[in-house]
Amino acid sequence: MAKTRKTRKLKEAHEPVEQDHKPEKVKGAKKTRSSDASSGLIAGDIKATKKKIKNDVYEQELARLQIELVKLQAWVKKEGLRIVVIFEGRDAAGKGGVIKRITESLNPRICRVVALGTPTEKEKTSWYFQRYVPHLPAAGEIVLFDRSWYNRAGVERVMGFCSDPEYQEFLRSCPEFERMLVRADIQIIKYWFSVSDEEQERRFQRRMDDPTRSWKLSPMDVESRSRWVEYSQAKDEMFKHTDIKQAPWHVVNADTKKRARLNCISHLLSQIDYKDLTPSPPTLPPRPKAKGYVRPPSMTRTSCRRSGRGASLRRSANSM
DSSP states (O other): OOOSTTOEEOOOOSSSOOTTOOOOOOTTOOOOSOTTGGGTOOOOOHHHHTSOOOHHHHHHHHHHHHHHHHHHHHHHHHHTOEEEEEEEESTTSSHHHHHHHHHTTSOTTTEEEEOOOSOOHHHHTSOGGGGTGGGSOOTTEEEEEESOGGGTTTHHHHHTOSOHHHHHHHHHHHHHHHHHHHHTTEEEEEEEEEOOHHHHHHHHHHHHHOTTTGGGOOHHHHHHGGGHHHHHHHHHHHHHHHOOSSSOEEEEEOSSHHHHHHHHHHHHHHTSOOOOOOOOOOOOOOOOOOOSOOOOOGGGSOOEEOSSSOOEEOOOGGGO
16 A cells, blocks of 8 residues: 555544554555545545445444543543644645544543634744744643644745745754654644545535635635645645654545544544543532522522523523
């Protein structure tokens, strides 16, 4: 099975992911028209990777994986681990959806998301990695970077937001920066979400037609449509310099969102050796009755009104 340097290709979830979370190579894989085909990477069989998963199967497997994430969270906290997970890839590749499914069952004090905006004028004159350093995890934390310092090798390079010397310096210094973090006992897990040009176009059109999704389609996303090849070249060059042994890239075939979510979460769990620290359910004692205190009537307390149909809601005495 062909590889680009040490780049990993995640197992395709043709069936629910195995309990041990160990990703495997896809047998009989074929080259696809994926956005990353030019890099020499091999994706799964195009027919299999585009086959939809039944909702009940997906929900059942996702629920199981989210329970495992809670176990992982407890282990990270107990052992004082520091985990950085980087999510990069094409626009509309589904990075945000995976991040949402990871975090929705976790404690935000332990697992947090970092999605930085455009750098300020001051940040533009600082050391490039400086704006990211304050967001690195302390002991017992997991940080998910929704885009990261790899902006310099992607959008900044393609759109001309950085000079050629700045770009070349990034390619030289990024591997050393990550090795330095690893030596400081910060584990780095990097994912690249690959999506075909046809699927990306379909998702862009859906965002344009859906008012609740239109905010996801930025002017930069629109501009990227006309620079597909440039982004592919930038990604290949980035992999060439930054796919290092201490922090390798893992490629997620994201043409089918649900498969990508299950594959990515399952693989993430496989990257950290954790144990189940789930405590026994506590026993709730009976609530003691109030003595010597009489609560005022509920009508004298603040009301909460709901707009729309004019209905009013009042907090019950038992809920106060």
